[in-house]
Amino acid sequence: MDGNIGTMLAQVARLLRRSFDERARGIGVTRPQWQVLSVLMRNEGIKQGGLADILEVEPVTAGRMIDRMQEAQLVERRPDPADRRAWRLYLTGRGADLLDKLRPCANETYEHALDGVGEAERRQLYATLEKIRANLTRNPGAET
Numbered sequence: 001m002d003g004n005i006g007t008m009l010a011q012v013a014r015l016l017r018r019s020f021d022e023r024a025r026g027i028g029v030t031r032p033q034w035q036v037l038s039v040l041m042r043n044e045g046i047k048q049g050g051l052a053d054i055l056e057v058e059p060v061t062a063g064r065m066i067d068r069m070q071e072a073q074l075v076e077r078r079p080d081p082a083d084r085r086a087w088r089l090y091l092t093g094r095g096a097d098l099l100d101k102l103r104p105c106a107n108e109t110y111e112h113a114l115d116g117v118g119e120a121e122r123r124q125l126y127a128t129l130e131k132i133r134a135n136l137t138r139n140p141g142a143e144t
Contacts, residue, residue, distance in 0.1 A: 016113055023105035029098065033074070036065055037091065037099050040075060045088045047080065074098060 021031055032055075039054050040046065046054075052062035066089065069075045074095035080086035091099070114122060 012113075016109060019112065020105060020109045023108060024102060027098070027101050027105065029102060032065055033069060034102055036069060037074065037095055037102070040089055040091045040095070041099055044090050045078075047086050047088060051089060069095070 017031060020034075024031070024034060035055055036051065039051060043050070043054070048062055048066060049059050051066075052059040055062060057065075066075060066077070070077060072094075073092055076090050076092050077087040078090060080088050117125070
């Protein structure tokens with residue numbers, strides 16, 4: 001195989017993001033907002049620092065995003081009962097409704113991207129990507 005898998009993965013990821021952005025723009029949502037909403041859906045009650053880690057942004061950047069989304073009533077901050085300096089993040093009903101509107105955009109994006117790829121090929125692709133992810137997230141120092 002002559003191709004560079006890193007370049008191919010980066011190009012496909014970029015094109016997926018662009019395609020999704022075009023669809024989500026009609027709803028009035030940016031990709032960073034979509035990412036925050038989807039992370040909160042899976043991790044309700046996460047602290048702002050944890051959200052920043054998942055999104056791979058600086059905590060200040062995450063804080064600004066949350067500020068804007070809180071003003072738009074998409075997310076809410078609640079005090080952390082164990083640490084009065086910290087806040088826990090939650091979706092609002094409005095945020096959850098927006099996610100429901102965005103899911104079809106994501107599904108359309110994936111179906112468009114996978115057009116002509118059979119079910120067996122899709123399962124194999126996913127399994128291969130899972131193996132790659134596992135290889136890259138495994139602690140190399142732990143192997144002896």
